[in-house]
Amino acid sequence: AAKAQGRNNYRYFTASMQEEALYRRRLGNELRQALGSDQLALHYQPIVDLRSREITKAEALLRWKHPELGFIGPADFIPVAEETGIIVELGDWVFRQAARQVAIWRREFHPAFQISINKSPLQFREQGNDIHSWIAHLRSLGLPGQAIAIEITEGLLLDASSTVTEKLLAFRDAGIQVSLDDFGTGYSSLSYIKKFDVDNIKIDQSFVRNLSAGSDDMAVCEAIIVMAHKLGLEVVAEGIETEGQRKLLMDAGCDYGQGILFSMPKPADAFAQLVSTHQEATQRPSDLLV
Ligand code: C2E
Numbered sequence: 181a182a183k184a185q186g187r188n189n190y191r192y193f194t195a196s197m198q199e200e201a202l203y204r205r206r207l208g209n210e211l212r213q214a215l216g217s218d219q220l221a222l223h224y225q226p227i228v229d230l231r232s233r234e235i236t237k238a239e240a241l242l243r244w245k246h247p248e249l250g251f252i253g254p255a256d257f258i259p260v261a262e263e264t265g266i267i268v269e270l271g272d273w274v275f276r277q278a279a280r281q282v283a284i285w286r287r288e289f290h291p292a293f294q295i296s297i298n299k300s301p302l303q304f305r306e307q308g309n310d311i312h313s314w315i316a317h318l319r320s321l322g323l324p325g326q327a328i329a330i331e332i333t334e335g336l337l338l339d340a341s342s343t344v345t346e347k348l349l350a351f352r353d354a355g356i357q358v359s360l361d362d363f364g365t366g367y368s369s370l371s372y373i374k375k376f377d378v379d380n381i382k383i384d385q386s387f388v389r390n391l392s393a394g395s396d397d398m399a400v401c402e403a404i405i406v407m408a409h410k411l412g413l414e415v416v417a418e419g420i421e422t423e424g425q426r427k428l429l430m431d432a433g434c435d436y437g438q439g440i441l442f443s444m445p446k447p448a449d450a451f452a453q454l455v456s457t458h459q460e461a462t463q464r465p466s467d468l469l470v
Pocket residue numbers: 225240241242253254255258274297298299300303331361362385418419420421438439440441445
């Protein structure tokens with residue numbers, strides 16, 4: 181009986197692996213069309229200054245609304261985009277969308293508004309001389325490098341090849357800030373942070389999820405914040421869902437927060453609405469604030 185069951189499991193396993201492979205192939209084929217249509221969009225999530233409550237930054241998160249399969253998240257299609265190589269074009273599209281949007285929000289909201297975009301390690305390695313075309317593109321929109329930040333993960337820094345180092349330096353030379361995303365989940369070696377000279381660190385949401393006073397996660401967050409500040413880096417905490425988490429992180433000296441407590445990632449028009457309402461509220465005299 182055990183053997184029969186094992187065989188069933190095996191059959192089930194291979195069937196689902198085949199389905200998975202077919203699904204990925206389908207996504208790979210259709211992603212190219214999606215890129216030329218209006219199926220892809222960037223959603224924006226505010227990065228909130230924990231002390232002033234100002235919103236002067238946002239993270240751009242890619243969304244794919246597939247005509248038949250419905251909404252597909254980046255965790256599903258970014259790996260496919262990497263396998264098929266379309267990631268380079270996709271990354272370029274994300275950059276141009278974000279640049280166009282940040283130019284508008286610098287005029288409408290804040291002259292120093294910044295949008296951060298994610299770059300996966302493979303995307304980063306494959307990107308050819310695009311850095312220079314990106315910089316030229318920003319210049320053509322009248323934007324300084326500071327208008328855009330790139331979020332990379334620690335995995336990239338493990339690859340200490342000179343091309344990675346050179347590309348990171350080229351971004352930083354152009355004023356484009358480099359953020360270390362999902363900090364604490366990878367290798368988190370202090371030597372990487374020093375060596376690559378990033379501008380800020382994003383504490384991974386896994387440390388924020390169960391945050392409570394005196395917990396191990398709290399100790400980790402506090403240590404990251406102290407270390408980052410000593411190195412002259414700013415800290416963003418990701419995945420803030422509750423007022424309690426916000427308060428603990430603010431009291432620990434964390435600079436910025438991001439998460440559904442403030443807002444879900446939203447389409448550009450809804451994000452703009454959120455920021456204007458928020459600006460009115462924070463600019464009102466404090467006695468009017470509840
Ligand atoms: P990430 O860069 O770490 O982005 C944060 C993720 O946490 C986003 O998931 C966001 O929607 C989610 N999130 C935000 N607030 C909360 C919260 O309060 N609680 C919880 N539980 N989650 C929250 P999303 O949008 O599904 O993106 C997943 C990942 O896909 C991103 O992780 C990023 O690594 C990647 N990604 C997204 N857009 C792009 C892109 O344009 N290019 C590349 N290469 N990767 C992207």
